[in-house]
């Protein structure tokens with residue numbers, strides 16, 4: 360398997376789904392423009408791809424999972440739009456273009472985010488591929504928990520509250536594991552659950568460990584890219600964490616140790632997949648890709 364081909368093919372399936380989904384004439388034009396401006400602006404699609412890869416690792420057929428995986432990207436895109444608002448991180452650049460509120464105004468950006476979040480759960484509950492409803496309900500439950508006030512929103516709140524404060528390892532871990540790792544882990548677990556693998560607890564437990572580890576590594580690499588990356592490549596302003604005195608791994612542990620921690624996490628993540636056969640090779644490859652990524 361060539362990972363680049365795998366990532367491209369799954370990204371294409373997701374992007375095709377989005378184009379089809381937003382053909383609906385029912386959405387007011389400006390709102391649709393605002394939603395699709397951010398959603399179709401590129402992005403690595405790593406959360407939906409992880410959901411697809413874990414579904415496939417558990418024996419599922421790719422096409423069936425695409426709508427559910429795409430709904431997770433709706434949630435991620437909402438979080439980026441709101442994260443960039445003046446009341447949050449106040450950023451001007453995202454995915455290499457002006458942020459949503461810079462183009463459509465704060466009100467429309469808030470609504471685009473709200474709309475995407477709500478639509479995600481509408482789409483999941485539609486159960487487009489006719490998966491066993493009890494599995495869909497369990498996946499919705501996990502995705503909601505991971506995105507909400509005990510998950511991503513809690514991490515974002517802590518990220519705001521602890522800006523400019525002296526960093527400590529517990530708070531730093533709380534922020535990263537909630538703000539970022541929580542939705543990444545839920546994407547992976549959702550793939551396993553929707554495949555029916557939840558009836559085999561050891562498979563789902565392995566996916567959970569894998570998700571926790573790569574989720575944390577992903578945010579550590581994000582912190583490192585904010586220091587070492589190039590604005591044109593990362594698609595958002597370099598150095599913004601330092602400017603806002605965010606609690607980050609490089610600030611607390613230094614760049615060298617942060618890279619080691621990320622590397623260790625990826626090794627542990629891949630080890631957690633040892634009970635899976637070669638169908639989990641994309642998950643193994645993605646773990647390495649995340650650590651080597653430049654954007």
Ligand code: GRG
Nearest residue numbers: 402403404438439441442511512515538539581
């Ligand atoms: C509830 C008002 C309100 C706001 C919520 C929860 C939230 C705002 C924001 C989530 C926090 C957040 C944006 C975390 C950062 C996670 C992260 C590393 C984002 C970048 O993800 P990539 O690299 O981006 O996957 P692409 O563009 O590739 O999709």
